[in-house]
Amino acid sequence: xxxxxxxxxxxxxxxxxxxxxxxxxxxxxxxxxxxxxxxxxxxxxxxxxxxxxxxxxxxxxxxxxxxxxxxxxxxxxxxxxxxxxxxxxxxxxxxxxxxxxxxxxxxxxxxxxxxxxxxxxxxxxxxxxxxxxxxxxxxxxxxxxxxxxxxxxxxxxxxxxxxxxxxxxxxxxxxxxxxxxxxxxxxxxxxxxxxxxxxxxxxxxxxxxxxxxxxxxxxxxxxxxxxxxxxxxxxxxxxxxxxxxxxxxxxxxxxxxxxxxxxxxxxxx
Numbered sequence: 001x002x003x004x005x006x007x008x009x010x011x012x013x014x015x016x017x018x019x020x021x022x023x024x025x026x027x028x029x030x031x032x033x034x035x036x037x038x039x040x041x042x043x044x045x046x047x048x049x050x051x052x053x054x055x056x057x058x059x060x061x062x063x064x065x066x067x068x069x070x071x072x073x074x075x076x077x078x079x080x081x082x083x084x085x086x087x088x089x090x091x092x093x094x095x096x097x098x099x100x101x102x103x104x105x106x107x108x109x110x111x112x113x114x115x116x117x118x119x120x121x122x123x124x125x126x127x128x129x130x131x132x133x134x135x136x137x138x139x140x141x142x143x144x145x146x147x148x149x150x151x152x153x154x155x156x157x158x159x160x161x162x163x164x165x166x167x168x169x170x171x172x173x174x175x176x177x178x179x180x181x182x183x184x185x186x187x188x189x190x191x192x193x194x195x196x197x198x199x200x201x202x203x204x205x206x207x208x209x210x211x212x213x214x215x216x217x218x219x220x221x222x223x224x225x226x227x228x229x230x231x232x233x234x235x236x237x238x239x240x241x242x243x244x245x246x247x248x249x250x251x252x253x254x255x256x257x258x259x260x261x262x263x264x265x266x267x268x269x
Contacts, residue, residue, distance in 0.1 A: 006035040007218035011053060011225025018054040018226075019163055019185070019233045020253055025051075027260070036213050044097065045206035046214075048199040051192040053223040057230025058189050065186060074137055078145050078183065083190040085149025090156035090191070094198055097157060112265065115257030135174045137183065144173060148183075152191055162188065164257070178241040185234060 013031050017024035025047035033043045059066060069076050135144075151169040155162035163184055170180035200207060211219060 003215065003218050004221060007214065007221040008225050009035065010050070011222040012229050014047075014050045014053055014222070015057065015226035015229025016233055018051070018057075018188075018230060019237055020161070020256070024054070024161075032210070032214075036210075038210060038213060042206040042209045045199050045203040046210040048094070048195045048203075049207055049210065050222065050226060052196050053226030054230050055189055055192045055196070056223070056227040057234060058185055058192075060227070061231055061234045062182075062186055062189075065182075066189070074140075075186070078137065078140065079187060079190060081142065081145035082149040082152060082187045083194070085146055086152040086187075086191050087194055089150060089153025090195070091198060093153065093156035094195070095202065112258060112261035115254045115259075115261055119251055119254035119258075136176055136179055140175070144170075144175075147173065148187065152187060156195075161257070162191070164253070178238060181238055181241045 010028060010031055013027050014024055017027040025044065028047035028050050029040065029043040032038045032046050033040065038046060065072075065075065069079070148166055148169055151165040152162055154160060155165045166184040166187060167180050170183060171177060175183070214222070
């Protein structure tokens, strides 16, 4: 019964944190380490393994966009380029981090940096409202795709949020807020599937250790919980993104990232 409760908690953390700029893999790492006593390297692999739940949320919510991919060449090209660039940068970072976590790594430092970036970005967005640069997918070029891919690849680092990096990058490039959130969430699908596959291929020992500790039923419950919670969070964020108070999200989530980063820095310092 305790394991089931812990699994639900892990699923909720994944379902919420994936879509907020607070690094879901870091939050799952911390929670699974605290609840299941998973070693850091195992908890990091488990955090990436749990991405599959959020992939389910994204596929369900954006099913129309996914089905229209081969009709929408612009969106298909965006996803292809972003995914390739993400893989080229993110895969080496993942392998490096996996080895590093077997020693010591303070996952709070990059989150502190991200929090400061988000708050700065909030001021930028608020100021830009007086002379907004509204960019849609149709106006984006190959350069935009590559930059988003680089931002998403860097997010393989513990403490760095994928959604925070990609969304903030697009907002700074003048992309319309609701479009930035939507494109960030869509880019997540192939990136997360890739992260899941890399975890299974290169971290078999860590994944087996996590499964043995949590058990397969607990993992399925965690994944199901993250799917349900993720759907609610995606819907809420896209509604907020359409409002004129979008910059408040950056202020609030930047403060959350700074708080969690401070706590994590102290914990692993």
